[in-house]
Amino acid sequence: MTSRVSVKTNLITAEGLAKLTHELNYLWREYRPEITKKVAWAASLGDRSENADYKENKRLLRQIDGRVRFLRKRIEALKVVPYAAEQEGKVFFGAWVEIENDEGVKKRFRIVGPDEIYGDAKGYISIDSPMARALLKKEVDDDASVLTPTGEQFWYINKIFYQGGL
Known part of the structure; x- marks a missing residue:
């Protein structure tokens, strides 16, 4: 499970929405019922104040319920x-971009919504x-100036691709 995130933009790709929906369904239909069974089993053992299984699984249930609430609200607010x-x-939302600086350092990534950059979303x-x-709105061979904590950096756009990645 990922932690709650303060987000600015309510945009998401279709793949990103599918991933969030899959996570919500997994948590609600598979993981939560599994943990609920463990809580019921641990509660049946008697004294809950000294029961580590009970306490741990109740903690997990609270985390699951919090994430489910967050996902339900977030999915409603998102625009594909x-x-x-x-x-x-x-370069627009959803683009795969390859950029290069003056030293020949290349980077490749996809521009997506803030909900999509966590977990296994490499690149x-x-x-x-x-x-x-x-x-945004630049073309191949354009350069872009990016202000970073170490100063202004210039990057040149080598490739832009939309379907399937670079």
């Missing part, structure tokens, strides 16, 4: 941004990040 052919050739950055904001 579908791919549109007009996006081709420019994803939030649309709210300074890098994503600097790249």
